[in-house]
Amino acid sequence: MILTLLQNGDYETARKQALAELENNPESAELHYFAAWAHDALGKEDAAIPFYEKALQLGLPADSRKEAYIGLGSTYRITGQPEKASRLFETALQEFPDNNALRTFSVMAKYNQGLEKEALQETLMLLIETTNDENILSYKKAIQFYAQDLDATFH
Template structure:
């Protein structure tokens, strides 16, 4: 029921229902995840953080865990904690190394840490490895080569 409320955008009802059900089942990873999702969607990022953290600590199925990593990491980032976000995304990428959404959010966290060059390098490599755009693919080798050292010049 809560999942349906979330999927339908009824975040306030989902939030209150999750909080009510958590009183009876405080060790439910799924309920903590739903509460985090609802808080996050309502713009209550600071309130979402402990629910995400608890959901991950209690253990979620892979699909929900990936989403919780993205939600928590993104929330850390936008609440001024890009270092925590980067550490979380590193852990998540060890579990899910092929997840390009996690990689993309990780790149944003690196940017917010002041690691602009590293973030751009990773973004360029991700782009060239995932795009179907023939114009970009025709320069894939060059883009990947230059991405390795964006400050290099050749005379």
């Protein structure tokens, strides 16, 4: 029921229902995740954080865990905590190394930490690994080479 509300964009009803059900079932990772999702979607990022944290602590199934990592990491980043976001994304990427959404959000957190060069390098690598654009792919080796040291010059 709550999941359907969230999927249909009825975030306020989902939030209220998740909070009500949490009173009777405070150890439900799923209910904490639903509460986090609803708060986040309503623009209540600070309120979403403890629900995301508790959901991950209690243990979620893999699909929901990936989404919770993205939600919490993104929320850390947008609330001015890019270091926490980066640490969380590192943990998430150890578990889900092929998840390009996690990689993308990780890059944004690195940028917010002032690690622009590393963020751009990782973005370029992600681009050449995931694009189907023949114009980019025709320069794949050059992009890989230059991404290794963006400050290098040759004379």
